[in-house]
Amino acid sequence: MENKRDLLIELGLEEVPAQYVTNAMNQLTEKLSKWLESSKISFGAVKSYSTPRRLAVLVQDVAEKQENIEEEAKGPAKKIALNEDGSWSKAAIGFTKGQGASVEDIYFKEINGVEYVHVQKFIKGTETKELLKEVANIITGLTFPKNMRWGSEEMRFIRPIKWLIALFGDEIIPFEITKVQTGRTTYGHRFLGGKTEIASPLQYEEILKNEFVIVDPVKRKEDIRSQLRKLEQDNNWVIPVDEDLLEEVNNLVEYPTALFGSFEDEYLALPDEVLVTTMREHQRYFPVRNSEGQLQPNFVTVRNGNAEHLENVARGNEKVLRARLSDADFFYKEDLKLNIDDAVSKLNNIVFHEELGTLGEKVLRVVNLSGKIAEELNFSTEEKENVNRAAAICKFDLVTQMVNEFPELQGNIGEKYAKLSGENDSVSTAINEHYMPRHAEDASPSTNVGAALALADKLDTIAGFFAIDKIPTGSQDPYALRRQASGIVQILLSKKWNISLPVLFELALANYSQFNIEKAKQDLVAFFKLRLKYVLAEHHIRHDLVEAVLESTNQEVNSLIARAEVLEREAENEEFKEVVEALSRVMNIAKSAEKIDIDSALFENESEKLLYNKYLAVKDKVDQLEESTNESEAFKILASLKTEIDTYFDGTMVMSENEAIKQNRLAQMKGLSNLIQTYAKMNSIIVK
Numbered sequence: 001m002e003n004k005r006d007l008l009i010e011l012g013l014e015e016v017p018a019q020y021v022t023n024a025m026n027q028l029t030e031k032l033s034k035w036l037e038s039s040k041i042s043f044g045a046v047k048s049y050s051t052p053r054r055l056a057v058l059v060q061d062v063a064e065k066q067e068n069i070e071e072e073a074k075g076p077a078k079k080i081a082l083n084e085d086g087s088w089s090k091a092a093i094g095f096t097k098g099q100g101a102s103v104e105d106i107y108f109k110e111i112n113g114v115e116y117v118h119v120q121k122f123i124k125g126t127e128t129k130e131l132l133k134e135v136a137n138i139i140t141g142l143t144f145p146k147n148m149r150w151g152s153e154e155m156r157f158i159r160p161i162k163w164l165i166a167l168f169g170d171e172i173i174p175f176e177i178t179k180v181q182t183g184r185t186t187y188g189h190r191f192l193g194g195k196t197e198i199a200s201p202l203q204y205e206e207i208l209k210n211e212f213v214i215v216d217p218v219k220r221k222e223d224i225r226s227q228l229r230k231l232e233q234d235n236n237w238v239i240p241v242d243e244d245l246l247e248e249v250n251n252l253v254e255y256p257t258a259l260f261g262s263f264e265d266e267y268l269a270l271p272d273e274v275l276v277t278t279m280r281e282h283q284r285y286f287p288v289r290n291s292e293g294q295l296q297p298n299f300v301t302v303r304n305g306n307a308e309h310l311e312n313v314a315r316g317n318e319k320v321l322r323a324r325l326s327d328a329d330f331f332y333k334e335d336l337k338l339n340i341d342d343a344v345s346k347l348n349n350i351v352f353h354e355e356l357g358t359l360g361e362k363v364l365r366v367v368n369l370s371g372k373i374a375e376e377l378n379f380s381t382e383e384k385e386n387v388n389r390a391a392a393i394c395k396f397d398l399v400t401q402m403v404n405e406f407p408e409l410q411g412n413i414g415e416k417y418a419k420l421s422g423e424n425d426s427v428s429t430a431i432n433e434h435y436m437p438r439h440a441e442d443a444s445p446s447t448n449v450g451a452a453l454a455l456a457d458k459l460d461t462i463a464g465f466f467a468i469d470k471i472p473t474g475s476q477d478p479y480a481l482r483r484q485a486s487g488i489v490q491i492l493l494s495k496k497w498n499i500s501l502p503v504l505f506e507l508a509l510a511n512y513s514q515f516n517i518e519k520a521k522q523d524l525v526a527f528f529k530l531r532l533k534y535v536l537a538e539h540h541i542r543h544d545l546v547e548a549v550l551e552s553t554n555q556e557v558n559s560l561i562a563r564a565e566v567l568e569r570e571a572e573n574e575e576f577k578e579v580v581e582a583l584s585r586v587m588n589i590a591k592s593a594e595k596i597d598i599d600s601a602l603f604e605n606e607s608e609k610l611l612y613n614k615y616l617a618v619k620d621k622v623d624q625l626e627e628s629t630n631e632s633e634a635f636k637i638l639a640s641l642k643t644e645i646d647t648y649f650d651g652t653m654v655m656s657e658n659e660a661i662k663q664n665r666l667a668q669m670k671g672l673s674n675l676i677q678t679y680a681k682m683n684s685i686i687v688k
Helices: 018-038 090-098 128-140 201-210 217-235 243-250 265-269 272-283 310-335 340-349 359-376 381-393 401-405 412-420 425-433 448-467 481-495 501-512 517-538 543-550 557-570 576-590 606-625 631-639 642-651 659-677
Strands: 004-013 046-051 054-063 069-077 107-111 114-123 161-168 180-183 185-187 195-197 256-262 286-289 295-304 351-353
Touching: 004 018, 004 128, 004 185, 004 201, 018 046, 018 054, 018 128, 018 217, 018 243, 046 217, 054 201, 069 090, 090 114, 128 161, 161 185, 185 201, 195 201, 217 243, 217 256, 217 295, 256 310, 265 295, 265 310, 272 286, 272 295, 272 310, 272 412, 295 310, 310 401, 340 359, 340 381, 351 359, 359 381, 359 448, 359 501, 381 425, 381 448, 401 412, 412 425, 425 448, 448 481, 448 501, 448 517, 481 517, 481 557, 501 517, 517 543, 517 557, 543 557, 557 631, 576 631, 576 642, 576 659, 606 631, 606 642, 606 659
Parallel strands: 161 180
Antiparallel strands: 004 054, 004 161, 046 054, 069 114, 107 114, 185 195, 256 295, 286 295
């Protein structure tokens, strides 16, 4: 029976920033697991641990020895392995030595009619404890967004390493990182616990619990949730749990104890967003509401420690929050004295980008672009007026003291202040919505005015940076252009607006005529195609079908997605192959066309006339369907061309010796090809 032991790796650190803890824990677990697999070391359950001061992995039932490897090794061909006199060549001898065998172990096997030298290769497994010294490389190979150096050490890491545990069963695996030697000593809570030793890996979690450290982040988070629920029950509160905040708080503590404090009722006059942001973003507090959803003059925080002297801790937190709220109250009252149009004028003093001018100039571009978008989308007169006003003042809150102190409230505060200044609801809402979606999980703007303004703002930013050739490369995207492009696609899909991307690019680039806008437009098309590829991949569309629709001449996003889905469904039908082959044949031969004007007087046979008449009828029907975006019906109409196309090619030689007839026939193919390519580039589709 194979002998097994448990393995414990713990990396003790100075406090790691909360946002990096979980990823670092997962990295360590994944890298260690993959290393064990690649090293042919069998193992059982894997458990991850982390706190602000440690990353750890417990691996159960790790084999004490690598698996022995027996495999067949292929060497040179027989004619190379044997000399003319039948003796073994240097190539054969060298091959067997390299495999730990001898020429006596050679046998021949035929592969594709050629005989090759083979030997059975046997590699004896190494003791696991010898291999485990490589864990040092796994630890030093962890990556972080930010690193630091300390002391005289050359190694860069997230935080200084304070202790290391590497236990295989009860045996220490010896290695060293930055002069820190592995051992079995760990450290409990910084104030409540102490130095302690781990005799065997399975004791790890329990020993640290006795030292006031809940090392399992899942249990620690559930403990926090449980304490929050108890506070809700005891006080008849509702404590909304923001999962991102809970994750951050969980990674700030080793032994959580929830407590609550209060603040003066007068601060409830501040907008909810200000109170919540002050508590959540600046102090990592959970806000408190009543059963009707109204904010209460209370907050909940989580202490890294036990329940002793909680009243003192609460008072300290109340004092800090009171100062924050006092500042917010001052900023709010000062901002209310500001006239919106005066605030807008101040944007002329803020540089947006050195090559793209000030924020004031950006606002003027957004006003121009949003107006054009509203025209394209046939907005009502009232909506156009609201778009124009919202665009003109959409950035005014960037000069307020509140946004200066709480940047995350941009837009949100703008909406509040706009309403207080007498702007109508449509304009006020659009000021907030024009930043949406702010991230991948965020919703799109709910109103037409907000969505049009959001499109204009994002398009202007992307177009501007592409005009000055600041295009994202690799992982570098300092202006978040990929996120903004994804936001544009999301808005178009959400609103189901039928406006093509090239039209939007032309409208946006019209504000940048001083630059090479033709190149910028080409770059924008390629850039957005990549974004659409990701969207289509999420719809599980086949790769060749993705390429086919992306190369179509109709780049309206909703239509494009719908066409891809139709092709994915139609590809399952038996007739699909023949339809695609017929349409592809037209597109392939149309490449030779020199003109697009068709002269029906040059038709020589009935099949030319039939195809031309069918083309005209199909084109008319497809044009009528464009507004309804019935892409399934459009495909059926295009597919109906198959019979006439097949008949045409059976009775017509396109490359006639008569040049005029040849060019006319090619023009007919070109017209058909252009029609087909409004749906998809059919000759990009792989049919079997």
